[in-house]
Amino acid sequence: GIIYANQGLYDVTLVATNSDGNNTMVKAEYMVVYANIPYCSPAYDIEGNMYEVVEIGSHCWMAENLKSASYTNGISITTGLSSTDWDNNTTGAYKHYNDNSSNNTTYGKLYNWYAINNSNGICPDGWHVATDANWADLYSALGGFAVANPKMRSSTGWSPNSGNNSSGFTALPGGLFGTNGQYSGLGDQAYFWSATQYDATSAFTLQLYNGLDELFDYPVDKNAGMSCRCVKD
Numbered sequence: 580g581i582i583y584a585n586q587g588l589y590d591v592t593l594v595a596t597n598s599d600g601n602n603t604m605v606k607a608e609y610m611v612v613y614a615n616i617p618y619c620s621p622a623y624d625i626e627g628n629m630y631e632v633v634e635i636g637s638h639c640w641m642a643e644n645l646k647s648a649s650y651t652n653g654i655s656i657t658t659g660l661s662s663t664d665w666d667n668n669t670t671g672a673y674k675h676y677n678d679n680s681s682n683n684t685t686y687g688k689l690y691n692w693y694a695i696n697n698s699n700g701i702c703p704d705g706w707h708v709a710t711d712a713n714w715a716d717l718y719s720a721l722g723g724f725a726v727a728n729p730k731m732r733s734s735t736g737w738s739p740n741s742g743n744n745s746s747g748f749t750a751l752p753g754g755l756f757g758t759n760g761q762y763s764g765l766g767d768q769a770y771f772w773s774a775t776q777y778d779a780t781s782a783f784t785l786q787l788y789n790g791l792d793e794l795f796d797y798p799v800d801k802n803a804g805m806s807c808r809c810v811k812d
Contacts, residue, residue, distance in 0.1 A: 622703040622809070625649050630703070632811070633747035636720030638713060639811035641706070642749045644687030648673070651700030656690075662760030666802055671697045674756050674804045676765050685736075686753035686765075689804030692782045695772045702809035711775035711783045711796070713810050718794055721746055725793045732787055738766045740790045750787050756804030770805040 619639035622630045624647040631642040649655050650671070657672040665672060671694030676682040695701055695708045702708055709717075721727040731750045732742025742750070750771075754764030764770065766789075773783035777798035784805060786795040799805070 619811070622706055622811075624703045625651055625653055630809075631749075633749075635746055635748060636716050638716060640709075640717065640748060641809045642747055644751065644753060645690070645701065645807040645809060646683055646687045647701065648688070650697060651702065651704060654699050656694055656697075656701075665691070665756075665804075666758055666760070668802065669693060671695075671699075671701075676754055676756070677762050682753075682765075686751055687806055689753070689756050690772065690807050691804055692772055692776070692801035695807050696774055696776075696782075701807065705812050706809040707812055708772065708774040709785075709808050709810050711773045714771075714773060714783075714785045714796070717746075717748070724796070728787050728792050728794050731794075732769070732789075736766075737789050751806075752787075752789065753806045758800045758802050770799075770803075772805050772807050776801075 619632045619634045622632055622641060624630070624645070626647050626649055628646045630645075632639050633642045634640075647656075648658065657668075657670065658674065660668060660672055660674075665674070668691070671691065673688040673690045673694055676686060676689060690701070718724050718727040721730045727746075729742040730744070730746045731748040732744060733749045733751050734741050734744040737752050750769045752764065752766050752769050754762060754766070754768055755770045756762050768789065769787040771785045773785065776782040781798040781800050784797060784799045786797060788795070
């Protein structure tokens with residue numbers, strides 16, 4: 580068959596050939612080919628949490644941080660680990676900032692990389708954790724790595740300088756749980772996992788800091804606790 584690479588108006592003629600090789604024009608018509616634009620609608624995780632979404636570039640993104648305490652198949656994600664057990668853990672786990680579950684409503688959970696990369700899945704069905712390539716597509720659509728930060732930061736919630744959120748991504752300063760056993764960054768820093776690992780013990784992240792225009796894409800120890808955003812398959 581014919582594949583039309585671009586949207587537009589095309590003349591199309593259907594011709595049938597019989598066993599004797601005789602051709603008969605069946606119909607001459609035209610067709611309109613539209614671009615393959617993803618349809619973005621709210622996403623729901625296995626626990627019924629609803630997430631607003633936004634189209635940026637060619638992808639549908641969650642506009643909220645993941646909140647689920649369960650994997651996509653309904654299995655519970657480990658929580659309640661001490662700092663020592665957390666550091667020695669190589670399976671999925673999550674925390675709430677300052678061990679305060681009320682932070683889940685606004686900022687979602689802080690997952691280690693083993694949770695966001697678990698074979699049970701963690702995103703709503705039909706969605707996946709953002710890869711480094713997905714993040715690159717996103718900030719490229721916003722003008723590049725050096726200017727995308729304020730376009731992604733939420734217009735409220737950052738101290739002292741919120742972003743303009745022109746992208747609709749609504750990055751919130753949910754901070755992180757570090758491998759030193761300390762929470763930091765609530766109110767002025769946002770950290771998001773990439774599903775792309777850097778090496779055996781670290782994975783790529785996307786980091787936004789208050790008052791800056793640029794983004795940062797540093798590998799971080801897989802045992803850190805960070806926010807997670809999902810992208811539609």
